[in-house]
Amino acid sequence: MSERWVYVACTCYRDGLLLSDPPISRSEVVFDRYGNVMEKTSRTPEDDSDEFWDWRSERACIHYNMRFVEEIWDARNWRSDDQVAEAIASGRFPHLEEVLDNSQWFTAATILATPQLAAKAIADFDELAQVIPRIGQLATTPMNWTTGLWPFLFVRKFLDASALTGNPLVGYHSVSSLGFEQ
Numbered sequence: 001m002s003e004r005w006v007y008v009a010c011t012c013y014r015d016g017l018l019l020s021d022p023p024i025s026r027s028e029v030v031f032d033r034y035g036n037v038m039e040k041t042s043r044t045p046e047d048d049s050d051e052f053w054d055w056r057s058e059r060a061c062i063h064y065n066m067r068f069v070e071e072i073w074d075a076r077n078w079r080s081d082d083q084v085a086e087a088i089a090s091g092r093f094p095h096l097e098e099v100l101d102n103s104q105w106f107t108a109a110t111i112l113a114t115p116q117l118a119a120k121a122i123a124d125f126d127e128l129a130q131v132i133p134r135i136g137q138l139a140t141t142p143m144n145w146t147t148g149l150w151p152f153l154f155v156r157k158f159l160d161a162s163a164l165t166g167n168p169l170v171g172y173h174s175v176s177s178l179g180f181e182q
């Protein structure tokens with residue numbers, strides 16, 4: 001199954017919220033630029049030993065794969081709602097626009113938003129939700145998943161996660177690297 005996903009890595013390792021110790025010495029544990037915990041000797045987390053991989057995905061903390069949030073993502077037609085398209089065209093929400101534009105298409109793992117951009121995009125999101133109340137209500141209303149609105153159901157949660165953890169929003173394709181699928 002080929003899908004696009006977005007995640008924000010958790011900070012349990014950094015914050016000392018582990019459920020069990022890593023199978024290697026802590027001096028041998030590092031972070032990659034996406035905020036993923038990995039072995040110092042690995043080029044990417046996907047090179048990690050099976051032992052470390054199993055620990056990270058199942059036992060390290062309360063999050064599967066040490067991801068604070070993760071969802072299937074499809075922002076390709078995020079401008080297809082007329083009201084959204086019109087609001088965005090006004091240029092009043094440049095940071096949110098940047099995040100969603102970055103999220104439209106990606107193949108290999110990509111940083112869709114730094115925590116700094118995410119923080120600015122949250123302010124844009126809230127302002128957009130004032131202009132289009134449907135956006136802010138998505139989480140509590142049934143919706144048609146074929147509309148362009150559905151990225152908005154998740155984007156605020158991801159922006160919040162990024163601003164909170166200091167880790168970036170990372171997009172990846174399920175057949176590309178950093179999917180951590182074994």
Ligand SMILES: [Zn+2]
Binds near residue numbers: 063066
């Ligand atoms: Zn965690």
